[in-house]
Amino acid sequence: MLVLRPGMFSVLQDQGRVGHQHLGVPVTGAMDEWSHRTANMLVGNEDDAATLECTLTGPSVQFSCDMLLAICGARVRITAAGRSVPMNCAVLLRRGVTLEFGERTRGARMYLAVRGGFATAPVLGSRSTYRPGAFGGHEGRALRKDDRVPVARPRRADPTLALERTLVQSGLPFVTAACVDAEPPSAALEGLRFIPGPQWQDFSEEARDRFVRTPFTISSKSDRMGYRLEGADIVLSRPLEMISEATSFGTVQVPPNGQPIVLMADRQSAGGYPKIAYVASADLPALAQALPGASIRFTPIDQQAAEHAWLLVEDQLALVREAAGRALT
Secondary structure, eight states: OEEEEOOSEEEEEOSOOTTOGGGTOOOOOOSOHHHHHHHHHHTTOOTTSOEEEEESSOOEEEOSSOEEEEEEEEEEEEEETTEEOOSSEEEEEOTTOOEEEEEEEEEEEEEEEETTOBOOOOBTTBOOOBGGGTBSTBTTBOOOTTOBOOBOOOSSOOOOHHHHHHHHHHOOSEEEEEEOOOOOSOOOGGGEEEEEOTTGGGBOHHHHHHHHHSOEEEOTTOOSSEEEEESSOOOBSSOOOOOOEEOOTTEEEOOTTSOOEEEOTTOOSEEOSOEEEEEOGGGHHHHHTOOTTOEEOEEEOOHHHHHHHHHHHHHHHHHHHHHHHHHHO
């Protein structure tokens, strides 16, 4: 893949660098797991294949061979040779045709998957980019103009021969193979579900009430490491000494200034701030697509409800994989 225009922040991500937090290595991985996995399913990849995560603005790219690809996530206008390319679809793009990301209308991140996945060298078992550490992905950084990113050969027999014949016969810049309903079954930002954290009871009753009843705004200082929230101060009922503990995607920490931080994909491996909550995994894709300035509210649920919500997500993804598989065979 040749990069003609890189976009604002385009980085390779997979499902993360799991198993190394005890060494201080962050997990990283896709911010929006739903969109990352859906895009991979549409082109027949396994969930852990690397995709290109594009933030706010996408790139312009060309491929040196006909390429089966899919784009999911934030809504954006995509064109190839002046023709509109559908999102949430498997698309066979003719080699040498420029795929161009244009105006974004909703959401924060788009995911480009290609058949076989991107084939940069893995670091500690993952192709995810960790920019602060300058490793993983493509040279440990966001893409730049004129980069050439390798694409892997598919692991299984390629099911696109019929599509290739259609592409040749049509003379079009691309043909569409399969489209799916790619909306995750998650809550809106005005009702992000959370499980009370281990220090929930260490916060004052008034602070716990504020956390649930008042809105927060996502700060412009937010990034892949954490979403900083602005709103009512959340304070402890008494001073608390803590030993640093492992962190997870969705952990809500409260630093001394009383303004919560939701830890995201590039979170540190351990943290010593009190944890008031954990955002339910089912709702993290919606949060990952939120922009600075967005208003969010939190809704408490118990562990069983959070697990049930995630099972619904997995059930929906299974339907997506089944539909995509039928279309590609």
